[in-house]
Structures are given as C-alpha cells and as structure tokens.
Amino acid sequence: MEKKNVVYMFADQLAACALKLYGGNWIDTPNIDRLAQMGTTLDNSVSTFPVSSPYRSMLMTGRYPQTTGHIVNHLCSRHDEIGIADAFSHAGYKTGYVGKWHLHRGSFPDSMACDWVPAGRSRLGWDYWRAYNQHMIYFDGPVHAGDWLSDQVEPHEVNRPQWRGYETDGLWEFSKEFLSENKDDPFILMLSPHQPHKTPGVFAPEKYYENLPERFELPPSVPEEQVEETQEMLRHYLAMILTIDEMLGNLLDFLEENGLMKNTYFVFTSDHGTQLGMHGLPPWEKQYPYEESLKTPFIISGPGIAAGVRSDMLMAPVDIMPTLCSLCSVSIPKTVEGMDLSQKVLGEDAADEREAALTMNYSNAYGSLKEGRQWRGIRTKTHSYIRHFGGCCELYDLQVDPLQMNNLADDPAFEPVFQGLEKTLGEQLAERGDTFCACKELRSWFDSERRVVANAFGPLPHPETEPDWSLL
Structure with missing residues (x-):
C-alpha cells in the first residue's frame, strides 16, 4: 500500500475568530477557504496552553507540558524525547522542518538576533532543516541548515542561509525545495511561519495593507479603552494573515500540480490565538483562558477525509502526533500521552473522542516563572x-x-x-x-543552560541522554 504524505502548516498566534471561516468579518482568506472546501474543519481545536513553546512540545512529542517540562518559552528540549519526526523516519519517511522551532534557548532573551538550533537531538529527529529558534526578523531573516558553529569552517551561505524578502516567501521557497527533492518518496513536512505574531521590526510588505479598511468593526467584548490599540494592531495582524493565506495557496498549487494532493494529509492550524483587545486585554497578549487565546483554526484534508464539512470533535495538541501517525499507518511511540483521534477525523461517528481538554498557564512571563496568570x-x-x-x-x-x-x-x-x-x-x-x-516552586525544572532536568513527577536523567528507542 502506498504510504501517505503529511504537510502540517501552523501559523503563530492566529486566532480562529480572526477568520471568516470561524465567524470573523475582517478579511477574505481565499486559500484557507479553499482548503476548507477540500477537507474537514474542526470547530473545537484548542491550544490548551496558549504559549508558543508549550504548544510546540505537545505537537512534537504528543506529551503534556507537565511531562516535557516546557512550561515557559526558550527551554531546550530533552534529547531523550521521542518526536513525531523520529516516528515517521523510523517508518521510512523523509522528514523536513521549515521555520520557527522555539524548543531551544536560541539567543534568548534577544528576539532580533540570528539564533538557531544545534544539529542532533536538539532537533528531535528532523532531517531537512531550514529553521531558526525564535527570532523576529521578518525580512531577509536567517535560518540554519548545518551544525551549530560549523560556519567557522564552511561557507557562510551554506550553513546560515537567509530567505530573500519577506518570511512567508522565503519559507515557501525552502518548503518547495524539500518537496521537490522528496516528492517521489513518502514525506512529512512541518512548516511554521512566525506570522501573524508581533515583531519589533516591520510587520509585512506594504502591498498587504492596500485593501484593508481604515477602521474595523469590533465585537462588544472589546471595551472602549482598548478600541484604538486594537484598531492599530489589527492592521498589522490582518496584513500578516494575508501573507499566510498566500503562502498556503502556493503550497496547495504545488501539491496539486505535482499530483501529490490526493495522497497527502494537509493540515492548516496555529499554535494559539491572541486576545484582540477582548475582555479588556491588550490585543497582542495570549496566555489567557479565553477562546481568543485558546481556540485555533484546524483544517485537515487528505485520503478518506470528508470534503467541505465541519466537525465538533475536540482536538488537543497532544492528540495531533498520534492522530497523524495512525492516519499514515506509522506506529505510535509508547511515550505518547495524547489520544489517537484518526477514526473520528475520518468521520466515524462511533469512534472514541476526547470529552474534555486540560487547559493551563504557568506564569505571568513568557520566558521565566513569574507569579500571576496562573x-x-x-x-x-x-x-x-x-x-x-x-x-x-x-x-x-x-x-x-x-x-x-x-x-x-x-x-x-x-x-x-x-x-x-x-x-x-x-x-x-x-x-x-x-x-x-506557585510557579516559583518549579524553577528547579530547568538548569542555568535552560535545559529541562525535572518535571511534575520528579528529577530526570541528564538532559542530553539518548532516547530509549525500544519505545519507538
């Protein structure tokens, strides 16, 4: 039987409510809508921990933050974690990761530095690598292809390539390179643009602002004192969503033109949302227990997936790895804590499903443990x-x-x-x-190098311990 491919594209900080597909009224996103017509839209995809690194650790391992130790941003993943790339590689797949990683310390706390992730287990099994940890350089930004410091002896442009122009265009070119090289083999590609996340730099090319209105209609949950800040934020936020939609269209076009779409599970989603001024909270904030932060878009198309329908199934980030593995007949590692929801995704009404999702936030800061917002x-x-x-x-x-x-x-x-x-x-x-x-009691979970050395169940072995591959 021919193996199925996976393309998993997840934006950063894209709230479901910002899209017309989920009831928004601000902009048209024709390619997101196009994918929805090709597949199934989930109405209850929940980030569960609306912060970047915690979501990504759940996505990559199928394990809860209480186990992985990723309870704030900029922590280094443990080398003994078995990730989704390990599972697919073990099954004979080519694996590729493009874009933001955020499961390492990188250049923390500098968000505008050229940061990257060392080769080896810090990348959790991904082979093709055109990624960075967390920087917010949206134009001509750097990614890393080779090892940590080998650019000292290798040509700079080989080991630290830059995308040309805007990030979504550059990451699309890297994605096309991976897909072109591996279209005759089974593959899994994860693509993580940083948009529509805030940046201290320039948000988006001017052309994406041209058709935006001067003012946006806001819901009644945005109080008067947040209106002007939210109006200003939305112009940048929506412009960046348009760049995401265009990037998605390029991906869909390539897969269709190369006859790959019919055998590929394609997911479009986000790591978490953003408050958008609702509940009187600053529009760029997340970390809150409200739908604007928690609820994410989630569209999946592919073999056996019903087209143009909606599902009310509840999906948590820990469920994504086992579900994708099962859809592709890849063995689910014994380390996984999430649910295999593949039969529900395939439309089996009587299939097991998640009744409740545990949601959480640990700190009033993104990169450290600070009292508040717990x-x-x-x-x-x-x-x-x-x-x-x-x-x-x-x-x-x-x-x-x-x-x-x-x-x-x-x-x-x-x-x-x-x-x-x-x-x-x-x-x-x-x-x-x-x-x-109190979160201050958990500071022993990571060491001075920001490596996870303990979790909710106690101290852990050395953070660079190799995985127990018998669990794969």
Whole structure:
C-alpha cells in the first residue's frame, strides 16, 4: 500500500475568530477557504496552553507540558524525547522542518538576533532543516541548515542561509525545495511561519495593507479603552494573515500540480490565538483562558477525509502526533500521552473522542516563572471552566455565550456543571502530577543552560541522554 504524505502548516498566534471561516468579518482568506472546501474543519481545536513553546512540545512529542517540562518559552528540549519526526523516519519517511522551532534557548532573551538550533537531538529527529529558534526578523531573516558553529569552517551561505524578502516567501521557497527533492518518496513536512505574531521590526510588505479598511468593526467584548490599540494592531495582524493565506495557496498549487494532493494529509492550524483587545486585554497578549487565546483554526484534508464539512470533535495538541501517525499507518511511540483521534477525523461517528481538554498557564512571563496568570481549566465542546491560582473561578457556556461575557461560576442553576467540571479538572491534574502550586516552586525544572532536568513527577536523567528507542 502506498504510504501517505503529511504537510502540517501552523501559523503563530492566529486566532480562529480572526477568520471568516470561524465567524470573523475582517478579511477574505481565499486559500484557507479553499482548503476548507477540500477537507474537514474542526470547530473545537484548542491550544490548551496558549504559549508558543508549550504548544510546540505537545505537537512534537504528543506529551503534556507537565511531562516535557516546557512550561515557559526558550527551554531546550530533552534529547531523550521521542518526536513525531523520529516516528515517521523510523517508518521510512523523509522528514523536513521549515521555520520557527522555539524548543531551544536560541539567543534568548534577544528576539532580533540570528539564533538557531544545534544539529542532533536538539532537533528531535528532523532531517531537512531550514529553521531558526525564535527570532523576529521578518525580512531577509536567517535560518540554519548545518551544525551549530560549523560556519567557522564552511561557507557562510551554506550553513546560515537567509530567505530573500519577506518570511512567508522565503519559507515557501525552502518548503518547495524539500518537496521537490522528496516528492517521489513518502514525506512529512512541518512548516511554521512566525506570522501573524508581533515583531519589533516591520510587520509585512506594504502591498498587504492596500485593501484593508481604515477602521474595523469590533465585537462588544472589546471595551472602549482598548478600541484604538486594537484598531492599530489589527492592521498589522490582518496584513500578516494575508501573507499566510498566500503562502498556503502556493503550497496547495504545488501539491496539486505535482499530483501529490490526493495522497497527502494537509493540515492548516496555529499554535494559539491572541486576545484582540477582548475582555479588556491588550490585543497582542495570549496566555489567557479565553477562546481568543485558546481556540485555533484546524483544517485537515487528505485520503478518506470528508470534503467541505465541519466537525465538533475536540482536538488537543497532544492528540495531533498520534492522530497523524495512525492516519499514515506509522506506529505510535509508547511515550505518547495524547489520544489517537484518526477514526473520528475520518468521520466515524462511533469512534472514541476526547470529552474534555486540560487547559493551563504557568506564569505571568513568557520566558521565566513569574507569579500571576496562573490558571488551570477544562474545555469541553460546550463549556469552558477556569480555576485561577488563589481560588477564583470562571465558567462559560460557549454555545450561548461564545464571547464569554457572562461568568456563570456563581450561578446556582449551573452548580451541577460547575461541580462536574471541577471534578474533571481534579482528576486530570492528578493524572498529570500537577499540584497547581506557585510557579516559583518549579524553577528547579530547568538548569542555568535552560535545559529541562525535572518535571511534575520528579528529577530526570541528564538532559542530553539518548532516547530509549525500544519505545519507538
């Protein structure tokens, strides 16, 4: 049987609600809509930990942050983690990663430096590598192809290539290179542009601003004091979404022109959303337990996937690796903690599905453990429940109140729902070894080199220990 390919494209900080596909009203995204007509759109794809590195660790390993130790950004992944590239490579696939990685310390805390990731286990098994850790240089930015410092003896342009022009154009060229070289073999490509994330530099080429309106209609969950900041943010944010849509179109065109689409599972999604001024929060902020941060677009097309339909199935990041493995008949590593939802994705109504997703945030900072914004929660298809550190709770009926403007935590009519979700939260926290303690108590989880040396279950072996390949 012919092996199936995978292309997984995930934008950075793209909230589902910013797209017309999910009820937005700001811009047209013809290629995102085109993919939706080719595949199935998930209405309950939840980031669960709306911060870059925690999401990426879940995506790459199928394991929770309480296990991987990725509870803030800029930590180095443990070498003994078995990743999705390891699983596919073991099954005979060519593997390629293009774009932002963010599972290493890189040049932290400098976001405008030329940072990269050393070859070997820091890349978790990816072979073709045109990536950077986290920098925000959107024009003529650097990626890394070879080893950490071997550019001292090799030609600079071989080991540290730059994309020419804007990031989405440059990363598309690297993606095309990988696909052209490997189109006759089974492959998995992950593509991670940094857009539409904020940058201290220039956001996007001027042409993407030309057809944007001067003012945008805002939902009632944006209070008056956030309106002007949100209006300014949206011009940059939406311009960058247009660059993403164009990049997606280039990918779809290439796959169709080369006869690859019919045998390829294609996913378009995002690592998390952004607040967009809603709930009175700064528009570029995430880390919050609200749908603008948590809910992500998720479209999947490919063999056996129904076209032009929507699914209310609940998808968490830890489920993505086992689901893709199963769709491609690749063995799921024994280390994986997420659910295989492949049968549900294929439209089997009676298939097992996720009833609830554990949501969380650990810190009031992105790269360090700082008190504040500590919460845990449960997201179901119909409700979102949040318990903040210190005891304050929130409960929302997402079907009646999608903007989460009416907190039902103290409503006697919803006491059974409240108690049921609190029970589920307690059970899931116990399963993950999460005591929901003050974050300062977790600073021993990583060392001075930002390597993970402990997790919720205790101290771990040396962070550069090789994997136990018998678990693959």
